Amino acid sequence: MLAYFARRLAFALFLVFAVSSAALVLARLAPGDFAAQSVGLDGRTETMAEARARYGLNRSIGEQYGVWIAHAARLDFGQSLLFDRPVADLIPERAANTAILAFTALLFATLVGLPLGVVSGSRPGGLLTGTIRAASLVLLSMPPLLTSLFLVFAAARTGWLPVGGMTSTTSTSAGDLLRHLVVPAAALALPLAALFERLQSQAMSGVIGQPYILATRARGIPRSRVIWRDALKGALGPVSSVYGLVIGTLLSGSFAVETITAWPGLGQLMLDALRARDVYLVAGCAAAGSVFLAVGTLLSDTALALVDPRQKEQIEVRG
Amino acid sequence: MRTFGLTLLGVLMAAAIAAPVLAPYAGDRQFRGWLNAPPTVPHVRDDAGAWHAPFIYKWTLTNQLEQRYEQDRSQRVALSWLDGGRIATSSDPRMPLFLLGADSYGRDVFSRLLYGARISLGLSLVATAGAVLIGALVGGIAGYAGGAADDLLMRVSDFVLVLPAMYVALALRSVLRLVLPPFEVFVLLTAIFAIVGAPLIARGVRAIVRSEKQRDYGVAALSLGAGHARVLVRHLLPAARGFLAVEIVMLVPAFMVGEATLSYVGLGFPDPIASWGTMLHDASTVRAFADFPWLLSPAAAMFLVVLALNLVMQTPGIAPVYNTADGPARRLRANTHPVRS
Numbered sequence: 001m002l003a004y005f006a007r008r009l010a011f012a013l014f015l016v017f018a019v020s021s022a023a024l025v026l027a028r029l030a031p032g033d034f035a036a037q038s039v040g041l042d043g044r045t046e047t048m049a050e051a052r053a054r055y056g057l058n059r060s061i062g063e064q065y066g067v068w069i070a071h072a073a074r075l076d077f078g079q080s081l082l083f084d085r086p087v088a089d090l091i092p093e094r095a096a097n098t099a100i101l102a103f104t105a106l107l108f109a110t111l112v113g114l115p116l117g118v119v120s121g122s123r124p125g126g127l128l129t130g131t132i133r134a135a136s137l138v139l140l141s142m143p144p145l146l147t148s149l150f151l152v153f154a155a156a157r158t159g160w161l162p163v164g165g166m167t168s169t170t171s172t173s174a175g176d177l178l179r180h181l182v183v184p185a186a187a188l189a190l191p192l193a194a195l196f197e198r199l200q201s202q203a204m205s206g207v208i209g210q211p212y213i214l215a216t217r218a219r220g221i222p223r224s225r226v227i228w229r230d231a232l233k234g235a236l237g238p239v240s241s242v243y244g245l246v247i248g249t250l251l252s253g254s255f256a257v258e259t260i261t262a263w264p265g266l267g268q269l270m271l272d273a274l275r276a277r278d279v280y281l282v283a284g285c286a287a288a289g290s291v292f293l294a295v296g297t298l299l300s301d302t303a304l305a306l307v308d309p310r311q312k313e314q315i316e317v318r319g
Numbered sequence: 320m321r322t323f324g325l326t327l328l329g330v331l332m333a334a335a336i337a338a339p340v341l342a343p344y345a346g347d348r349q350f351r352g353w354l355n356a357p358p359t360v361p362h363v364r365d366d367a368g369a370w371h372a373p374f375i376y377k378w379t380l381t382n383q384l385e386q387r388y389e390q391d392r393s394q395r396v397a398l399s400w401l402d403g404g405r406i407a408t409s410s411d412p413r414m415p416l417f418l419l420g421a422d423s424y425g426r427d428v429f430s431r432l433l434y435g436a437r438i439s440l441g442l443s444l445v446a447t448a449g450a451v452l453i454g455a456l457v458g459g460i461a462g463y464a465g466g467a468a469d470d471l472l473m474r475v476s477d478f479v480l481v482l483p484a485m486y487v488a489l490a491l492r493s494v495l496r497l498v499l500p501p502f503e504v505f506v507l508l509t510a511i512f513a514i515v516g517a518p519l520i521a522r523g524v525r526a527i528v529r530s531e532k533q534r535d536y537g538v539a540a541l542s543l544g545a546g547h548a549r550v551l552v553r554h555l556l557p558a559a560r561g562f563l564a565v566e567i568v569m570l571v572p573a574f575m576v577g578e579a580t581l582s583y584v585g586l587g588f589p590d591p592i593a594s595w596g597t598m599l600h601d602a603s604t605v606r607a608f609a610d611f612p613w614l615l616s617p618a619a620a621m622f623l624v625v626l627a628l629n630l631v632m633q634t635p636g637i638a639p640v641y642n643t644a645d646g647p648a649r650r651l652r653a654n655t656h657p658v659r660s
Contacts, residue, residue: 026491137626137629138626140629141572141622141625141626142622143576143625145579145580145583145618146576146618146621146622149599149615149618153608155608156609157608157609157612255580255584256583259584270489271489271584274489274586
């Protein structure tokens with residue numbers, strides 16, 4: 001078990017290293033650089049050369065990469081050219097914004113999706129189950145790109161909620177943040193809730209037919225208690241196996257939702273960095289994104305091993 | 320439900336193929352005086368209750384600055400049929416037929432939606448075909464050959480599988496100039512999507528080929544003198560048909576949304592080209608959301624495509640996918656992974 005996790009961790013580290021290096025080199029190889037963009041087309045050659053020297057863009061790719069790696073090993077990821085601040089300061093700030101969004105969405109999706117899945121899975125047929133199923137099917141057909149567009153549209157039409165940004169310029173209270181949170185969090189949460197509902201529903205209907213449920217019922221335990229305690233416990237596998245992955249994906253930032261709702265998170269930062277050819281920031285964002293994804297994958301494997309002992313055995317055999 | 324899904328898909332595909340006939344105008348034709356004009360809904364009955372051949376009411380611009388229009392219910396404009404190879408257009412050049420309104424350049428949204436369907440659907444279909452081809456080949460060879468080749472191929476595809484695909488797509492895309500000719504964008508996006516989508520398929524195909532290889536029919540074909548390639552392609556790979564069908568249904572929407580996301584953030588197709596993503600990019604202002612909701616019609620179109628595919632998969636195909644050991648995780652990855660939106 002321990003050897004397995006050690007191997008997984010080593011692989012994750014290698015992955016993060018490879019992704020951020022690739023991002024740095026690729027962003028550097030791209031035509032046009034930050035100096036050209038910031039000085040502008042009419043910049044004189046000397047100004048341009050001066051800017052390049054200032055940003056360290058006059059070095060060869062190999063040299064620049066070497067310097068970057070040497071610094072990155074000491075957790076210094078360079079200076080963002082676009083924001084003129086250390087990348088190591090900028091990313092945690094934006095990652096925190098993304099995390100607020102991610103955990104709100106996850107909480108909402110779990111609180112809505114899971115119970116509905118238990119309900120629809122434990123009573124096959126009926127109006128309630130049909131309605132839940134239909135709603136999930138519709139929401140599953142709407143990736144966050146679409147939900148965020150529709151929600152922003154609804155917010156703009158009704159004027160009930162702010163359509164973008166994280167805080168108003170006039171107020172910085174928690175209530176204001178919450179109001180801004182509704183649209184992006186719901187955009188992420190709705191398809192996710194539908195996914196949880198479907199997974200939980202299928203797992204429940206599988207478990208309900210098991211002999212142990214019948215045996216518990218036969219002993220006179222009330223139906224609702226059997227469903228919400230005994231059956232639910234046995235049907236948590238599928239959802240918990242995707243949970244870690246979901247956390248990882250949510251934390252690495254959603255480009256679509258963050259752009260559409262102007263939420264200043266990681267996804268938006270990466271986009272800004274790419275557009276401005278801010279090489280260090282691109283590498284930093286890619287590293288952060290892959291760290292979250294790797295942690296998420298690891299989490300979901302661990303969660304699966306915890307709920308389903310068979311999976312643990314498999315891991316031990318392989319590891 | 321399944322039939323409904325298939326019908327919906329068929330209609331959408333037919334509309335995309337028949338775009339040059341169905342669309343009232345060319346996708347890049349601009350009507351200068353009609354920026355953000357609202358939809359002209361065809362009527363067959365006028366206010367007095369009299370019946371007519373299908374006609375539209377004329378809009379008049381009441382506020383140039385805010386681009387507000389008012390309907391002039393006194394002027395009927397008849398539709399003209401089969402004019403210039405197009406099924407229906409307006410008979411009056413001063414009032415074009417905007418079934419879904421006009422965008423901020425005065426282009427007909429309905430026409431662009433149809434032309435855009437060719438790019439958006441075409442790209443996701445070609446990319447899916449590419450992913451299936453690469454995945455089946457890699458997975459098939461790995462599963463059939465076993466040993467070192469298997470190890471190597473699976474390590475590589477595992478690596479690609481855990482890459483944060485959207486970051487890779489963005490990084491690869493940004494290596495090239497920000498504005499590329501449309502054909503190059505098409506090829507580039509197709510290639511990126513096919514590569515990030517392939518490992519998922521390779522894994523499944525490998526497992527299937529590995530287990531099928533043990534069965535008698537494969538051994539029998541070999542001992543009858545069939546070559547390895549023939550055994551693999553003709554006898555073993557067909558066993559993966561069901562798996563591939565499910566994967567295709569999951570990859571198409573993921574790629575479609577991927578294109579839309581990239582185009583939405585400005586890294587996809589360049590402007591005059593109509594794709595569903597570029598159309599949404601044009602609609603990405605608060606003003607558009609509040610006052611020109613017809614600009615969001617590509618989002619509705621995308622929803623219909625994904626819904627149709629989900630309906631096709633729902634009964635009964637979805638169950639086997641979920642029931643495999645890593646089914647839920649795979650399904651989630653297909654939704655989020657190849658190109659996360």
